[in-house]
Amino acid sequence: MALPKPDELLRDVNYDRMPAKHWMDTKPEFRPGAYCYAGKPSVVEELGLPFPREWQPHDEDWKLPPNWKEIVLNAIKDRAERFRSFKLFMDICVRCGACADKCHFFLGTGDPKNMPVLRAELLRSVVKGEFTRSGKLFGRLAGARKLTEDVIKEWFYYYYQCTECRRCSVFCPYGIDTAEITILAREILHEIGVNINWILEPVRNSAFIGNHIGLQPHTIQENIEFLLMDIEEITGLKIEVPINKKGAEILFVTPSADFFAEPGIYTFMGYVLLFHYLGLDYTISTYASEGGNFGFFTTHEMMRKLHAKIYHEAERLKVKWILGGECGHMWRVVHQYEDTMCGPAPSNLEVPKSPITGTVFEHAKSTKIVHICEFTADLIAHGKLQLDPSRNDNYVVTFHDSCNTSRGMGIFEEPRFILRHVVNNFYEMPENTIREKTFCCGSGSGLNTDEYMEIRMRGGFPRANAVEYVHEKYGVNMLACICAIDRAVLPPLMNYWVPEVQVCGVHELVGNALVIPGEKKRTTDLRFQPLKGVEEEENV
Amino acid sequence: MPTVEYKGKTFEVDEDGFLQGGMDAWCMEWVEYVKEQEGIQELTDEHWKVIKVLQDYFKKNGVAPMVRILSKVTGYPLKKIYELFPSGPGKGACKMAGLPKPTGCV
Numbered sequence: 245m246a247l248p249k250p251d252e253l254l255r256d257v258n259y260d261r262m263p264a265k266h267w268m269d270t271k272p273e274f275r276p277g278a279y280c281y282a283g284k285p286s287v288v289e290e291l292g293l294p295f296p297r298e299w300q301p302h303d304e305d306w307k308l309p310p311n312w313k314e315i316v317l318n319a320i321k322d323r324a325e326r327f328r329s330f331k332l333f334m335d336i337c338v339r340c341g342a343c344a345d346k347c348h349f350f351l352g353t354g355d356p357k358n359m360p361v362l363r364a365e366l367l368r369s370v371v372k373g374e375f376t377r378s379g380k381l382f383g384r385l386a387g388a389r390k391l392t393e394d395v396i397k398e399w400f401y402y403y404y405q406c407t408e409c410r411r412c413s414v415f416c417p418y419g420i421d422t423a424e425i426t427i428l429a430r431e432i433l434h435e436i437g438v439n440i441n442w443i444l445e446p447v448r449n450s451a452f453i454g455n456h457i458g459l460q461p462h463t464i465q466e467n468i469e470f471l472l473m474d475i476e477e478i479t480g481l482k483i484e485v486p487i488n489k490k491g492a493e494i495l496f497v498t499p500s501a502d503f504f505a506e507p508g509i510y511t512f513m514g515y516v517l518l519f520h521y522l523g524l525d526y527t528i529s530t531y532a533s534e535g536g537n538f539g540f541f542t543t544h545e546m547m548r549k550l551h552a553k554i555y556h557e558a559e560r561l562k563v564k565w566i567l568g569g570e571c572g573h574m575w576r577v578v579h580q581y582e583d584t585m586c587g588p589a590p591s592n593l594e595v596p597k598s599p600i601t602g603t604v605f606e607h608a609k610s611t612k613i614v615h616i617c618e619f620t621a622d623l624i625a626h627g628k629l630q631l632d633p634s635r636n637d638n639y640v641v642t643f644h645d646s647c648n649t650s651r652g653m654g655i656f657e658e659p660r661f662i663l664r665h666v667v668n669n670f671y672e673m674p675e676n677t678i679r680e681k682t683f684c685c686g687s688g689s690g691l692n693t694d695e696y697m698e699i700r701m702r703g704g705f706p707r708a709n710a711v712e713y714v715h716e717k718y719g720v721n722m723l724a725c726i727c728a729i730d731r732a733v734l735p736p737l738m739n740y741w742v743p744e745v746q747v748c749g750v751h752e753l754v755g756n757a758l759v760i761p762g763e764k765k766r767t768t769d770l771r772f773q774p775l776k777g778v779e780e781e782e783n784v
Numbered sequence: 785m786p787t788v789e790y791k792g793k794t795f796e797v798d799e800d801g802f803l804q805g806g807m808d809a810w811c812m813e814w815v816e817y818v819k820e821q822e823g824i825q826e827l828t829d830e831h832w833k834v835i836k837v838l839q840d841y842f843k844k845n846g847v848a849p850m851v852r853i854l855s856k857v858t859g860y861p862l863k864k865i866y867e868l869f870p871s872g873p874g875k876g877a878c879k880m881a882g883l884p885k886p887t888g889c890v
Contacts, residue, residue: 280800298785300799445887453846456887463845470853547831694875695799 247277247697250740254705259345263524267356268369268389272401274302276669279699280404280440280691287444288437290547291451294438301400302589304604306393309501311389312436317374319432324371324734329426333420334371337361341423348684351403352702360412360422366402367429370395400438403429405699407691408541409647409684418634426689431543439542442693446538450550455500455534461488464530467503471513483520488561489527495558496526497640498616499535499648499728502749507730511749512568518620518751521629522600526567535571536728541690545586551577551586559590560613566593566613570749572648572688572727575615579653582611601626611748615649615724617658620754623664630759633668635766637776639722640669640712641753644707644734645682646727654679659726659750671718677710684685685725687733700733701740708741715742723747790817798877800852802881807839810882818880823869824827831868838881848878848886 246254246734272278279301288296299307309315321649324331343360345351350358357363367388372379373387379388389395408423417486433439446456449738453460459467468485476482480577486492498515519526532553558566568574577586591610596605603622605614644665649655656679677683686704687696714720723734723745736746758770767778785804788795793813796804801821803809815835819827837857841849848854851873855861860868869876874886 284798348824442887456889460846463847466845467850470850470856474852507852509850509852538806649863 246662246732247701250701253698254352257352259354259356262475263356266384267365268384269364270357271394272357272441273399274300274401277400277696280442280693280696283437283439283441283444287441287448288439292443293434293439293444293449293542294671295436297437300701301397305546306397306438306480308393308396308436308438311622312393315435315445316391316396316432320367320371320375323428323432326426327428329421329424332366333425334368336418337364337368337420340417342415343420344570346412346415346704348407348409348411348686349699349703352705353405353699357398358405360406360416360420361407362381362465363402364420364425365448366395366399367425373490388730394434394456396433396438397471400433403433403702404440404628407684407686407688407703409688410424410651411647411681411684414680422566426748427541429546429718430541434543440690440693442696443538443541443690444557446536446690447542447546447550449514449540450534450536454531454553456536456538457500457504459500459504459533461530464500464503464528464533466514467484467509467526470681471509472516473504473771474770475513475516478768478770479517479760479766481517481520481760483516486527487518488529490529491563492527492561493525493564495532495561495563495566496528497532497535497554497566497574498528498573499574501536501728501732502569505732507746507748507771508728508736509750510752511731513662513770514749514751514753514755515569515616517755517758517760518629519588521563521758522623522658524599527563527779529557529561531560535569535574537577538572538690540573540577544581547577547581548585551581554588554613555590558593562592563593564594564609567594567596567614567616567619568613570728570731570751572646572729574648574650575655576648578611578613584608585609598622599722600628602612607621615655616660617655617662618748620751621658621661624662631665631757631758633666633757633771635756635775636753637669638769638773639667639719639748639753640671640720641667641722641724642673642711642718642720643678644673644685644711644723644725644730645678646725647682647684649678650682651720655726659724662750662754664784668755669718671714671720673710673714683707683710685727685730686728687731688727692729697736701737704733704737707734708737711738711745715745716747721745724750724753726750786835786873790814798884798885802879802885804881806884807843807882810839815880818876822880824869825867828868830860830864833857834860834865834868834873834877835881842881842883847872848883856886 284297449458538552
């Protein structure tokens with residue numbers, strides 16, 4: 245089905261309309277554009293996940309295992325025992341409604357089941373109906389229901405219509421974290437073989453090859469060499485990027501899309517120019533060649549399995565600490581699970597210390613992993629970088645806080661501090677759409693697949709709407725971000741809603757602005773676009 | 785798994801219509817089928833050059849090339865590739881060449 249035109253897409257959205265039926269009596273409609281394809285049997289099998297089979301969400305029969313109900317009920321019981329957060333969240337909601345209109349999917353679809361309160365209730369009602377006496381006795385009166393196949397289908401539909409962005413939890417007076425509920429709901433669905441391919445295939449590639457895209461070592465090297473030729477053409481500098489170098493001081497890990505897809509490749513060129521400028525002793529690994537972790541969207545165990553490669557490689561290469569690139573959910577994993585599930589860090593790692601400024605990154609004492617924006621902001625704060633922001637004068641920039649780095653770990657100031665030093669024109673989007681209240685790109689948590697485009701354009705609408713505001717008010721034409729999913733999904737989102745705006749990583753702009761000893765006079769930016777003033781100069 | 789029947793041949797495809805059997809299942813009938821789907825009038829040497837570059841790269845690397853590499857090796861700017869394959873390098877050219885869909889943060 246072709247995507248409706250932008251001015252038609254949201255016509256069916258009416259926040260005031262009362263549904264005709266009780267929510268327990270409505271079923272989702274699996275129409276094209278509104279669901280993701282199921283995991284391919286070969287992929288599910290190779291990962292050792294249960295019940296590989298041919299099925300699709302639009303099928304009437306999902307071919308669930310005969311004892312699916314028993315599996316799900318056991319899984320709920322198990323998670324309630326293992327995760328106090330889950331037990332608590334299933335218990336404490338008072339239906340105050342503070343979260344109701346905070347979800348980008350609710351705003352973009354008007355579907356009441358996208359209100360975070362109701363999304364959680366999809367599971368909570370079953371916990372009540374199957375595990376509590378009041379629920380068993382009073383049923384619907386107590387907000388309880390039984391587990392049926394229709395409930396499984398509904399879970400699949402709505403727990404894959406949540407990007408685990410946690411905006412709702414910012415507004416919840418009880419601090420209920422819907423993302424955790426979604427994470428556990430997806431994990432439970434995995435136990436009966438209900439999953440999506442767009443998450444599982446990258447997981448498979450990451451587990452067996454090293455990264456989501458499936459880039460083998462020689463391909464990574466070739467891609468990097470290709471980008472280095474571009475750098476030479478633009479700056480005149482011959483740069484080398486160390487790959488799998490034993491004994492380097494720093495292991496640099498970034499999303500694999502940064503050495504494969506636009507506009508991530510320009511961000512990568514930015515990192516490389518910065519490291520060259522600093523004379524940094526670092527290495528990239530072709531084994532731990534993925535910052536992202538789609539395992540995090542699968543199960544806790546899969547997340548740990550994929551993440552472990554970073555520490556393994558840090559140990560094998562005997563580096564001192566790890567620098568992480570502009571990635572989103574990588575940082576949620578590092579910040580929230582590193583110590584409890586992925587650690588402890590190998591003993592050869594030391595507390596990260598910037599070799600340039602001497603700054604000791606105390607906050608990374610246990611994980612030994614520092615975010616590149618922290619690293620670069622520290623360099624700028626110490627006056628270690630010579631920057632010419634006018635090289636970014638073609639751009640009027642705004643900053644999209646990626647959910648995972650902002651709400652997930654509190655990186656608000658560093659990217660803004662960097663941007664203010666590398667560009668002359670920087671404007672913020674409205675206050676309720678940035679920092680901890682940032683709106684999701686609409687495609688996070690592994691939903692960035694083409695077949696899901698309609699829901700992605702709906703879910704991304706609130707973000708795009710805020711971009712449109714600054715585009716019209718200040719002429720913003722560049723949306724900077726620090727996440728590879730953002731870099732992949734914001735271009736089509738902008739193309740749909742605000743086509744005048746492009747998307748970049750923060751370090752692309754750093755790479756443009758950096759004045760590097762020995763470089764030739766630059767005439768273009770890293771995208772080979774003429775710098776402002778150059779064309780006129782040449783025409784004189 | 786969905787299948788496509790074309791000129792007496794049956795192809796297994798994924799949900800987006802990419803050829804499942806890869807290079808082994810790839811043949812002239814598949815090319816003609818995608819050509820028809822894409823609404824391409826006539827296949828020229830330029831189309832074939834793109835297909836050949838994609839297939840050679842895939843055999844060596846197991847993935848499709850970066851768009852920039854495809855442009856550089858063929859000598860065709862992205863705009864030209866879109867003229868040749870209206871759905872673009874991924875959904876048009878890769879599909880015709882029998883390559884799978886890319887995955888990850890792309």
